Amino acid sequence: MYLTVNKILLGDCLESLATIPNNTIDVCFADPPFNLDKKYGSSNDRLPLDDYIEWCEKWLLELVRVTKPTGSILVHNIPKWLTYYATILNKHAHFRHWIAWDAMSAPLGKTLLPAHYGILFYSKEPKGTKFYEIRAPHKKCRVCDAYLKDYGGKKDQMHPFGFLVSDVWTDIHRIRHASRRDEHPCQLPIHLLERLVLMTTDVGDVVLDPFLGTGTTAIAAKKLQRNYIGIELDPFYYGVAQKKLDEIKEPTLYQGYPVSMFLGKIQSIRDCDAAELFPKQLTSTEKKRKKSAANGDNGHESTETEPTIQLTWPF
Numbered sequence: 001m002y003l004t005v006n007k008i009l010l011g012d013c014l015e016s017l018a019t020i021p022n023n024t025i026d027v028c029f030a031d032p033p034f035n036l037d038k039k040y041g042s043s044n045d046r047l048p049l050d051d052y053i054e055w056c057e058k059w060l061l062e063l064v065r066v067t068k069p070t071g072s073i074l075v076h077n078i079p080k081w082l083t084y085y086a087t088i089l090n091k092h093a094h095f096r097h098w099i100a101w102d103a104m105s106a107p108l109g110k111t112l113l114p115a116h117y118g119i120l121f122y123s124k125e126p127k128g129t130k131f132y133e134i135r136a137p138h139k140k141c142r143v144c145d146a147y148l149k150d151y152g153g154k155k156d157q158m159h160p161f162g163f164l165v166s167d168v169w170t171d172i173h174r175i176r177h178a179s180r181r182d183e184h185p186c187q188l189p190i191h192l193l194e195r196l197v198l199m200t201t202d203v204g205d206v207v208l209d210p211f212l213g214t215g216t217t218a219i220a221a222k223k224l225q226r227n228y229i230g231i232e233l234d235p236f237y238y239g240v241a242q243k244k245l246d247e248i249k250e251p252t253l254y255q256g257y258p259v260s261m262f263l264g265k266i267q268s269i270r271d272c273d274a275a276e277l278f279p280k281q282l283t284s285t286e287k288k289r290k291k292s293a294a295n296g297d298n299g300h301e302s303t304e305t306e307p308t309i310q311l312t313w314p315f
């Protein structure tokens, strides 16, 4: 049996998903319509609540079906819809994380206006899921270049590249400049998808997005040397995505390792790759030991060479 990859399927996600065999995809990422009356071109983005949830259940179950036993299912949306998706996925897959993505919008006019999106992270099986820790560069003051986090006296224990990301992401911006976005109301930034792809897959794995829009997930996969399958209903978005994919000629590599780059700097890297590229710094104690070892002693502080004085009672 063959799986056709590196292809966008133009059509309805349920019809296209039905053509994909069981247990063949390493990670599924879905960014479905928000049901908020957004202007998407070919689809209706204002369904009655029950109809919307019933439809979501159908494609969520399809995503679980096509995912490999080692694979993950990731779903992006506003918190309201994620609560419904989680209720469905809890019955068929295994909850791992709820990633909060603060996309740096500026909520105006209302308290508690939604300012973050969520990404549900489920694994198909309870054990054996492929997962890689991700590092992002240490946050620095734009004016004085000092580290924003106070490492106190433990600066020598800082990782030389950056920190391990938590489940709250504040370092990836929405696409703000009109010149960098397509004619799509909900295009996601490539760096968000690159981080997720690095976290859940290896080179050569297969990434599936059933709501591809203008191609963000497929572009992230191609740049990181993964295979992709995208599905999109709207012919215009399909065309934009296909054109952008055709324009990618080279993967994004840093010294041979696939990484996510932004403005010439690494934005996300797998911890295992960072360990090769940016070896851990020695702590001050390790440095002292190394120096002593180089001087020919055993690396342990010797009491014989320490200056001592005779204590006499009372001390």
Ligand SMILES: C[S@@+](CC[C@H](N)C(=O)[O-])C[C@H]1O[C@@H](n2cnc3c(N)ncnc32)[C@H](O)[C@@H]1O
Pocket (backbone or CB within 6 Å): 011, 012, 013, 014, 031, 032, 033, 034, 040, 041, 042, 043, 184, 186, 187, 188, 189, 210, 211, 212, 213, 214, 215, 216, 217, 231, 232, 233, 234, 237
């Ligand atoms: C929230 S947008 C995804 C945007 C995408 N993540 C990007 O970065 O460009 C949802 C997309 O799903 C598409 N869509 C809506 N209903 C669909 C269906 N039944 N099958 C496939 N695609 C559909 C819409 O045309 C829209 O492009």
